[in-house]
Amino acid sequence: MTAEQFFFYAFAAMTVASAAMVITVRNPVYAVLSLVLTFVASAGLWLLLEAEFLAIALVLVYVGAVMVLFLFVVMMLDINLARLKEGFIRYLPLGVAVAVAMALMMALVVGPEHFGLERVPAPERHGPEYSNTEALGRVLYTVYVYPFEIASVILTVAIVAAIALTLRRRPHTKYQNPDEQIAVRREDRVRLVSMKPERRE
């Protein structure tokens, strides 16, 4: 086993194990942390494929920014763990049966004999002067300009949708106006009323 194979299997095993943990651990905070580990392990796999820029972008953007934000959101949410676990045991046998049947069928249909280096040749190795970042930069705004622009439109739609769904204008909200509070005069607040004394009959 070469060193590359060793690292591939190590990262692959880590990815699968941590991805399984994302959906099996009970505490949502642990689930988010497992997802972070999944991203880090897949970044390792990308490094093995000579996609250094993507690997580092994945760690910086997803792990560094998106997942931290996500972690905050999960911690802020008041999640009832007991309700989440409701029905877990009841659906477990069915879920496991379906999952096992699917995995078996997929393994029977596409077994290892359909893959391997003799079927799909390994990509050509580049020398130390090769730069993945440069290669990406050359195609991103030229060959892939159309998909790139569509991706930016998708992000615009996401912003529009997020704002449309969460922005609330509340015209009836009561709030203080300090200017008026300071400028208030006694006559505005206190009214002297002269009342006739009540007469007892």
Place this chain on the structure above:
Amino acid sequence: MNFAIPDMAPALPEMFVLGMACLVLLVDLFVSDRGRGATYVLSQATLVGALFLTLGGTPEPVVTFSGTFVRDALSDVLKAFIYGVVFFVFLYSRDYLRDRGIYRGEFFVLGLFGVLGMMILVSAHSLLTVYLGLELLSLSLYAMVAMQRDSVLASESAMKYFVLGALASGMLLYGMSMLYGVTGTLDIAELSRAIAGVEDRTVASFGLVFLIIGVAFKLGAVPFHMWVPDVYHGAATSVTLYLGTAPKIAAFGMLMRLLVDGLGSMQADWGPILVILAVLSMAIGNVVAIAQTNLKRMLAYSTISHVGFLLLGVLTGTPDGYSASLFYVLVYAVMGLGAFGMILLLARAGFEADRLEDFKGLNERSPWFAFMMLVVMFSMAGVPPFLGFWAKLYVLLEAVRADLVWLAVAAVVFSVIGAFYYLRVVKLMYFDQPAEPVPLQAGADMRVMLSANALVVLALGIWPGSLFALCEAVF
């Protein structure tokens, strides 16, 4: 590195819609709730302008943007119908949205972005663009369903749609990754060439299955239909109208791009899968629709059965079959507009008119619109001489020609079962007493356009030749 600037002219309609959608977004910021008419007029102008740009294009097929974009007869016809259908959707929705306090610019902006997603989808020439177009469309739809924030039903259905839609996108991507692994290309034309030269097709057909799952989910074919009734029922009726018409045209385009353009040489593999989807959709759609008391749910199941018919033409794998299916999907979109439009016509502030009993005695309240609804229902049931009859006839003929007589017989049996629930609506309108004999309150534009919509169904039913010739010319 040498790079030639791509020919951008074929993508002019896309660029126009994108630019106008951004403009509408900005203009909407500065108008008050009373001036929302400006947003509406600009959105409609966008659709009309895009229609002219699309019709003004060159007739011969063009592939541009490094093989990620194609403009041909199929994309032009589908786009033209998408603009037309969405134009009607916006027009029908205006009063309904205003009555419910959700007459906001976002409906039109998201609607236009959805149109852009559909255009990208039907013009896709790369697996990457198919996926991106689908995501753009789906994201707009999820947001539109969820827009009625105060309604628990709408939020719930948006959540269901979102979770199931994300799952289907994942399946689609998995299938695409398998195909990329086998052929090493994302370009649909190159994919088609590469697949023809692959000897061991096991992995390719494995990917194909996941691809079909993704498309079947978008179309709402059984067994990937679970979201359809809930989302149609939960969403505001104007959103259901949008959701149930134009995206079906786009999903048909996606089916053609992926299966026919990309994997045409694997027809022997995908044909039988589509047969199963078609039979199940026709059976479940028609039988379960009988049990519905809510008209929106009933029409949702009716959509599922129509999708079954639509697949009938595609699965034959012949150009005649494709044009029969194209004819079917265009006809379905026009009929769907009429049916959901009728619910919008009857709805008023605080009253949804989406139950079957709300249509009781419509003949006494408005004989003209009762007749219009009769036209649409008869057409959906496939009664001659209405438009739906020809659509069903053409796909059945193609199925028989492809030696699938048993399938055609099954389709006829299920559509006879389905006729029951369409005719029940007609019976309610003509032979029952109205619960509250209030006159209709819709505006003049809505009345005129809805009548035009139903009269088109009637007129094209009597002279179906022109529309069918258009569909035949595409393939």
